Amino acid sequence: MQWKNQLTGMKPYQPGRSIDEVKKMFGLDEIVKLASNENPFGCSPKVREFMENLSINHAIYPDGYASALRLALANVVGVEEDQLLFGNGSDEIIMMISRALLQPGVNTVMATPTFPQYRHNAIIEGAEVREVPLIKGAHDLQEMALQIDESTAVVWLCSPNNPTGMLIEQHELEEFIQKVPKEVLIVLDEAYFEYITDSTYKNSIELIKDHENVIILRTFSKAYGLAGFRVGYAVAQKELIAKLDPVREPFNNAAISQGVALVALQDSSFIESCRIQNESGIKQLEKFAKEHQLHIYPTQGNFVLLEVKADSDLVFEGLLKKGFIIRSGNAIGTPGYIRVTIGTNDQNKEFLQKLADVL
Numbered sequence: 175m176q177w178k179n180q181l182t183g184m185k186p187y188q189p190g191r192s193i194d195e196v197k198k199m200f201g202l203d204e205i206v207k208l209a210s211n212e213n214p215f216g217c218s219p220k221v222r223e224f225m226e227n228l229s230i231n232h233a234i235y236p237d238g239y240a241s242a243l244r245l246a247l248a249n250v251v252g253v254e255e256d257q258l259l260f261g262n263g264s265d266e267i268i269m270m271i272s273r274a275l276l277q278p279g280v281n282t283v284m285a286t287p288t289f290p291q292y293r294h295n296a297i298i299e300g301a302e303v304r305e306v307p308l309i310k311g312a313h314d315l316q317e318m319a320l321q322i323d324e325s326t327a328v329v330w331l332c333s334p335n336n337p338t339g340m341l342i343e344q345h346e347l348e349e350f351i352q353k354v355p356k357e358v359l360i361v362l363d364e365a366y367f368e369y370i371t372d373s374t375y376k377n378s379i380e381l382i383k384d385h386e387n388v389i390i391l392r393t394f395s396k397a398y399g400l401a402g403f404r405v406g407y408a409v410a411q412k413e414l415i416a417k418l419d420p421v422r423e424p425f426n427n428a429a430i431s432q433g434v435a436l437v438a439l440q441d442s443s444f445i446e447s448c449r450i451q452n453e454s455g456i457k458q459l460e461k462f463a464k465e466h467q468l469h470i471y472p473t474q475g476n477f478v479l480l481e482v483k484a485d486s487d488l489v490f491e492g493l494l495k496k497g498f499i500i501r502s503g504n505a506i507g508t509p510g511y512i513r514v515t516i517g518t519n520d521q522n523k524e525f526l527q528k529l530a531d532v533l
């Protein structure tokens with residue numbers, strides 16, 4: 175096999191413009207990044223305190239089993255310790271699942287648009303990607319079920335879905351899981367779980383008790399405000415976790431990352447306050463959308479997909495010049511829309527003023 179022929183046409187992940195890059199480009203001192211759904215409030219003050227008094231021996235390898243974090247998280251999630259798998263971000267777990275289960279000759283089913291890493295990893299592994307368009311921003315589970323055949327290895331569900339923010343309804347999810355053969359792995363990516371306020375949402379961890387082929391992904395990168403530390407995790411029945419664990423790098427979570435995640439878990443009031451402030455931020459954006467007669471998807475995440483009735487690349491560029499980094503819909507499969515992370519109330523207010531100027 176010629177190395178030059180491998181992965182032809184694949185591009186590396188492009189995270190969008192960095193704060194430093196934009197500062198330099200436009201000679202600006204202050205940049206607000208609302209592009210990657212990070213937490214605008216940072217992380218728990220307990221984590222900051224922990225960082226100031228660090229006592230970790232960085233000369234030795236971290237605990238490859240993340241024992242302390244595992245025990246604490248098992249208690250918080252309400253599962254056994256051997257039902258958890260940690261990744262260097264949930265990105266790494268998506269890679270582990272893909273590496274373990276996808277290969278040429280098998281297919282994988284997902285929505286479109288959705289989080290691009292499912293597709294990216296499937297292509298690296300040489301699997302066929304079957305993409306099912308969203309209906310009004312939501313997963314079309316009926317059509318997704320029809321796309322499953324005897325060669326399907328993995329189905330990816332993202333709830334709330336990035337980039338629309340829409341939740342998969344509980345009864346639809348349950349019906350779908352019943353329909354899918356148990357040989358097919360169902361991945362339910364709940365990266366934005368902590369932000370969900372919909373009262374019909376039932377904790378999906380319950381699903382894994384009855385379904386050996388369901389795995390749930392969550393992360394410390396979003397509401398916990400620890401994206402820079404790279405800690406994500408998966409929850410499933412222990413047999414499934416044991417199957418995936420050999421694919422994991424032996425020391426995939428840095429000692430410091432395990433430490434901060436453990437401390438962050440102890441501060442549920444921080445998460446609660448972020449959820450409340452996020453909800454109020456969503457209302458600011460919804461009000462703007464209504465006033466300007468722009469469509470906005472009903473989000474359950476910490477971001478919104480907002481119609482701009484213009485070329486979203488131009489809106490993106492216009493906002494960049496004014497010091498706001500957001501995502502253009504052209505880059506994420508939603509032309510005519512922009513995806514914006516909910517900031518602090520002040521950031522949202524300023525952002526909406528700038529957006530009104532460029533529209």
Ligand code: PMP
Nearest residue numbers: 263264265289336365393395406
């Ligand atoms: N899943 C979804 C739906 C996401 O939006 C993201 C981050 N943008 C991730 C997974 C990856 O998160 P991380 O690797 O930081 O845990």
